[in-house]
Amino acid sequence: MxxxxxxxxxxxxxxxxxxxxxxxxxxxxxxxxxxxxxxxxxxxxxxxxxxxxxxxxxxxxxxxxxxxxxxxxxxxxxxPADIKRNTPLVLTIGESGSVLSRVFDKHAVIVTEAAIWVRHDDPSRLMHLADALKRWRGGQGPDAVAWLMTADDATSAVALQAALKRWRVAIHEACRALGYRLPVCVALYGTENGQTPSDYPWFGVSGSTALEMRTTAERIAESLGAFVERAQPDDRQPRAFVAAQLEALVRWGCEAVLPPLQDTQRGAQPLTLHAFGVTAVAGQRARDSLHAQFVAARTALDMPAGAGITQRYPLPLPLIRGIAPQPARRALPGALAHAFAWLAVWFCAAAAASAWQNRALVARVTADMTRYQAIPPTQDAARVDALAAVKQDRDQLERYASMGVPPRLGLGLYRGAPLLPLANRLIASYQPPAPPPSTIELDSMSLFDSGSAKLKSGSNRALVGALEMIKGHPDKRVLIAGHTDSVGSPASNLMLSEARAAAVRDWLADASGISVTRFAIQGYGDTRPKVSNDTDAGRAQNRRVEITLVPDCRDDRGNGFTHGHPACS
The missing domain is CATH 1.10.287 (Helix Hairpins)
Known part of the structure; x- marks a missing residue:
């Protein structure tokens, strides 16, 4: 449902x-x-x-x-005001202008001590009526459907099957609208020519559970037999004749009316039949009806045409009394249950999104810390860039810790708290590389004779310190600059200073095995004196060779530039 x-x-x-x-x-x-x-x-x-x-x-x-x-x-x-909830309400259906007009006359509602009977003859609007009645009674829908049929109204098997199917679909739609399966009572009226007593009872079966179709006809036949046996001698023959016709009507109903309502072919859902009964009324018979043909074929009873309707048809009160009233089914609890179910679905979706974003956060922070730890200390520029990403992660985690976790990471699934101390320890452990040693300044007179660019014997002692500094910084280039005093012409001094720088370069390259391409030489002559050249002491200080380490911005092949160091920008 x-x-x-x-x-x-x-x-x-x-x-x-x-x-x-x-x-x-x-x-x-x-x-x-x-x-x-x-x-x-x-x-x-x-x-x-x-x-x-x-x-x-x-x-x-x-x-x-x-x-x-x-x-x-x-x-x-x-x-009284509460009658509409305390009295069973029965939807009374049937073909328009036929049996309903003989039961209700011109009324739309009949109120009896047993039930409130609401007339309806339009299958297409039965669902709307059931819905309106449930709202009218404050959530308590109709208790049953009474389907009234006159046996002699059906003259065509095709028309009968179409009517049964139409009403069957309408009842199913009404059940879907109400939210529960309505008990169905099928009541057949058999017309009897002449003055039929107005107190003819209903012969049928009803109950709070669905009928057993295999025993329905036999049970009704037993009650018809008991009805004849209880008659007075002078009234037994008329009763027996009517009982025989009603038993034939029961057989016809069980073979032609009830099976289509219980058909489960093509996935159709059967109706819930809780009552079935017949009664005799004064009316006009139709010899060409399906029921008349059935009776003639089975019983050979003569069914002459009647003189017309002489009484109103009774409501099937005894059949309805056997059906249990339906409990109140208010829509609000169902709506609340559905709202809670949607809330549960929403919570699962929110938890899944939160878990996914927490996983992404942990993966990103962990990857940033792992990338920083994988960079060797010698590549300080790359380490600084990686450390900046770790600091951004740390700032974000601290903001969550102080201001609260956003909902997209919340719902008890936040996993960033254990990462905050790890990021802080990693940032605190960073040690910038030691600054490169200051420029080594060598006295030219300890390396060269006056006016000469050839290294003197024993000058290697002065160059050993520079050699150790160069080996300790394999990622740096070596700039060797030569300087002279102002004695002599500027041109000769410039050539002498450059030649002395080249001599120092050659010795350092040979001694260390480092490629000459890592060295750069520059001769400045007397253009950059440290002090005045007016005194012997000043000229002695100006005669020097300076060895300086600079960042190596070229790649290994010397034909390009590496990035990541401020000096290479």
Whole structure:
């Protein structure tokens, strides 16, 4: 059985269903802003369409059943206010202009001590009537459906099957609208020519459970037999004749009427038959009816045409008394259950999104810390860049710790807290590389004779310190600059200073095995004196060779530049 329709707050449920994904998109969605906006627009549009359709259907149902509800209110106006809930309500259906007009006359509602009988002859609107009655009774729907049929009205097998199918579909739609399966009572009227007593009883079976079709005819035949046996001698023959016709009517109903209602072919759902009965009424027989043909074939009884209707048809009161009233089924508990189910679905989606984003956060922070730890200390520029990413992660984790975890990472799934101390320890452990040693300054007179660019014997002692410094920094290039005093011409001094720088370079390259391409030489002559050249002491200080380490911005092949060091920008 599908979800209830009658009294169901569809519009409120649609608003609730639309509100949940909108909250999810705003607080938990891992998607980009553009995707969230597009999805939110589609959700709002779908909710508006559903609300509009629900409002339209509600108005249509109320308009189609308004006249029936007015008739019911008029009929029950003189009764106590709670009669509509305490008295069973029976939907009484049948073909238009036939049996219902003989039972109800011109009334739409009949109130008896046993039930409230509501007339209806339009299968297409039965669902709307059932829905309106349930709302009218505050959530308690009809208790049963009484399907009234006159045996002699059916003259065509095709028309009979079509009518049975039409009403069967209508009853199923009403059940879906109410949210439960309605018990069905099938009542057949057999017309009897002449003055039929008005107290002819109903012969049938009914109960709170579905009927057993195999024994229905036999049980009714037993009650017909007992009815004949209890008759007075002078009344036994007329009763026996009527009983024989009613037994034939029962056989015809069990073979032609009830089986189509219980057919399960093509996935059809059978009706829930709780009562079936027959009675005799004064009426006009039709010799060409299906029932008359059945009786003639089975019993050979002569069924002459009658003189017309002489009495109103009775309601099947005894058959309805055997059906248990339906309990109240209010729509609000069902709507609350559905709302809670949607909330559970929303919570699962929010938890899944939160878990996914927590996993992404942990993976990103862990990857940043792992990348920093994998860089050797010698590549300080790359380490600084990796450490900056770790610091950004640390700042984000500290913001979550101080200001609270955002909903997209919350719901008890946040996993960033253990990463904060790890990031702090990693940042605190960073030690910048020791600055390169200051420029080594060598006295030219300790390396060369006056006016010469050839290294003197024993000058290697002065160059050993420079050699150790160069080996300790394999990632640096070596700049060797020669300087002279102002004695002599500037041109000769410039050539001498460059030649002495080349001599020092050659010795260092040979001694260390380092490629000459790592060295650069520069002769400045007397253009950059440290002190004045006016004194012997000043000229002695100006005669020097300076060895300086500089960043190596070329690649290993010397034909390009490496990046990551400020000096190479």
């Amino acid at each position: 599908v979800a209830v329709v009658s009294g169901y707050p569809w519009r409120s449920v649609f608003v609730w269903i639309a509100l949940l994904p909108l909250i999810w998109l705003a607080l938990f969605s891992p998607w980009p802003v553009g995707w969230n906006g597009a999805c939110a627009s589609l959700i709002v549009l779908a909710a508006l369409i559903c609300i509009a359709l629900a409002t339209r259907r509600m108005r249509e149902r109320r308009a189609s059943t308004q006249h029936v509800l007015r008739s019911i209110d008029a009929a029950l106006a003189s009764l």
